[in-house]
Amino acid sequence: MDGKEDTTSLELLTRERRAHNRQAVDEEATLLIVSGDSPIKCKIEDLSLEGCRLHMLRPFPASLGAHVEVTLRIQQITFRFHGVTTWTDDRQAIGIHFSKVPVRRLDEWSEVVGEVTAKNAAKAARQAAAEHAAALAQTVSPPETATKSPAQDRVAQAIPVALGASAAPAHVAKTYPARERREQSRHSVNTDAAIFLVNVGSKLHGRILDLSPNGCHIRTDSPFPVGIYTRVETEFHLAGLPFRLGGVTQAIHDSHDVGIRFLDMSQRKREQVEQLIGEIEETRAAESSPSHGLR
16 A cells, blocks of 8 residues: 555544454455565455454464455455454464555445445344244244244344444345445535434534435534444435434544444435435536526
């Protein structure tokens, strides 16, 4: 990576490291020991916002604290991160902590981690539902009088536990291909907004700068006091409509620039946001038309 790039050491994240769930994956990866000769083929077994676990195809030849470079492809996007080995198990499973990530890539990486989290949560929910269906098929009690089974509980719990949310997002059933979600265009807006820090009970004022069906970017008047994956609610007015949407911070570009991913959106709210964005697109298309302003 170019040392001239603006970077962040993820110091904002390490304060909350224990709260970051690791997400299981099974993808090819390449590990390069900085002081070594050639890349080593391996598998990535899990990942989080600040690191990953690799399984080496042969014994790991370096010691703990080795500086490495990991190349991996997740959700059809290739990443290359510098890191440090933090633990090893039988010298073939190793843990990597990313030492620094370029600011321009941190937002994209956090979004990919969120996509993997949602994918794993949906898989867990499907498995729990299948277990519940199998349990109902074997019981002699009618479904309406059957006792609620542990599998049924897991259906309700799987998604919020994996996402770190207090309730399952109402829109999880509506899925998008990973690439399609990333390519949903963000639309520039400029209006007053407020961020409510759910766990702290405080409120920050600022302006919302862009909006998509999945999130927004807000410039706060005062420095943002917490890190990534903090539960928030975003309040703003557009086109005469009030919005108050729950979510999590997914990127801190600097002390005032905050990226927020929406969660727990009801179908009605999602439709309102999509309709609003559609109106913005139509208005801007009309303004850019050659016939605009002609009488």
